Amino acid sequence: MKKQIVVALALLVSTLSFSQKNELKTAEKAIKSGNFADAKSAIKSAEALIVSADDKTKAKFYFLKGETLYANGTGSNTDMDLAIENFAKVKDIESKTGKAKYTGLIYELTQAMLSNFLTKANKALEEKNYLVSSSGFEKAYRMSPKDTLYLYYAASTAVTAQDYDKSLELYEELKGLGYQGSEVKYSAVNKDSGETENFDNQQLRDFSVKSGTHIAPKETKTKSKAAEIIKNIALIYVNKGDNEKAISAIGEARVQNPDDLSLLMTEANVQLKMGNTSEFKKLIEEATKKDPNNAELQYNLGVVAADAGENQAARDYYKKAISLNPDYADAYNNMAVLVLSGEQKIIEEMNGLGSSAADDKRYDELKEERLVLYREAVTYLNKTLELKPKNIDVAKTLLNIYRVLGDTDKANSIKAKIEALESGN
Structure with missing residues (x-):
């Protein structure tokens, strides 16, 4: 059996x-x-x-x-x-x-x-079909893991396609591989044209030089992409709203890119998102030292100073921004806001006055101070509206001020502009 x-x-x-x-x-x-x-x-x-x-x-x-x-x-x-x-x-x-x-x-x-x-x-x-392109480059890399350039292209095109999860995954893989991405470019000057030509490899370049068609062979090593990869990882975390990881990645990126102003600004903006105003200010001041003629940096310092109640400092920063960039609409607008913020103190004092002769005199003085404040604000508001003619909020503020100032012609002109904006003309 x-x-x-x-x-x-x-x-x-x-x-x-x-x-x-x-x-x-x-x-x-x-x-x-x-x-x-x-x-x-x-x-x-x-x-x-x-x-x-x-x-x-x-x-x-x-x-x-x-x-x-x-x-x-x-x-x-x-x-x-x-x-x-x-x-x-x-x-x-x-x-x-x-x-x-x-x-x-x-x-x-x-x-x-x-x-x-x-x-x-x-x-x-x-064809700008970046998702398909990224997928193709990734598959090429999986087929030929020694060609890490394909993985780099896959990550880059995924970023362009705004597929941040995928790009982060690929960039982290590149980082883990210690990818540098630098390469040697081979070139030589064409004898006939006198122009520099690039070659796919050293052998082709050397052959052309030996055959006499080219002279002045040159080899140039391209910059490493390692720093760019770390920077992109940081920016993706920023985009995803993962601030803690963003700060950590930016810190690492800045070690490799100490002179990269955009990285410094990115860290400053993340710190501001996290509510770390003092750290934001410190970073902006550092950036200003690196690039003293950057109007945006001066403007940002003005914003920080204004938020901290340091109005005079804010004025100085906004004025500096305007001097560096006379067409900086937001700087003019913020100057107007800063000027008008002084109105509240005037109104509070006016409301606290009595009916004595001294109080009446002080009331008139405060009223004139308020008008002076309005006249200064009008200058900045008009410039803002000139640079941003469709800003209806600025136009409405101007209308109210012209009415208080008793300037009927300008009030009517602004009113017509507001009506045109509201009607879509």
Whole structure:
């Protein structure tokens, strides 16, 4: 009885093995004829039996499955990813067994796949379809991990597509790899044209120099992209609103980019978002020392000073911003706001006065101070409206001031402008 069971099991294994090989032959024929639908069907039938197969059969199965999914470059994105996974399994099996029957074939296929991915990625980039481009470059990198430039392109295009989660993932991977991205550019001067020409590699450049068509060979090393990657990681965290991680990443980025003013400003703005006004001011002051002729920095210092109640300092900063950039509308507007903020104190004193002769005199003095304040504010408001003619809030403020000043003509002129803005003309 036991012998019969052993024989039966042997027959079963033999039958399964025969069925397996049959399905793989069917898949192989279908692939050669370009019938990938039939190939998929055969692969699916063989898949349930592959667990018990020997390494030789497994290697063939995963190779054929990869070919089927690739489908001569017509497979879907998901199928392409799976094809890459299956080819990796083949390599793993053959590296363990020491038999490289399919590794060479896989190399040829992967080169074709790589070319396919890069062609699609570059075409998508030209068409500004950045998500598709990013996906293509990432697939190219997965096919050829030594070419980390593809991973860099995948991260960069993902940022352009505003897929910040994906770009962050890819940039972090680049950072983990210690990616530098610097390369040597080879050039030489064309004897006939006198113009400098770049070459794809040193061999081509040297050949042109030796043949006499070019002179003055030159090699230039491009700047490392490591600092840019850390900077982009920081900016993505800022965009995602993850302020703590943003500050940490910016700190790291600034170590590598000590003179990058945009990074310093980014850190300052994150600190302001977090409510750290004193840190914001400190960073802006540092930025101002690096770039004393930057109107925006002076303006920001004015905002901080105004928020802290340091009105005179705020005035000085706004005036400096205007002197550096006479068309800085926000600086004029904030000067007007600062001037008008003095009105509250005047009104409070006026309301607290009695009816004595001295109080009446003081009331008249305060009333004149208020008018002087309005006249100063009008100068800045008019300039703001000149630079931003559709700012209806500024126009309405001007209308109210002209009415208080009793300037009917200007009040009517501003009123007409407001009506035109409200009607969309």
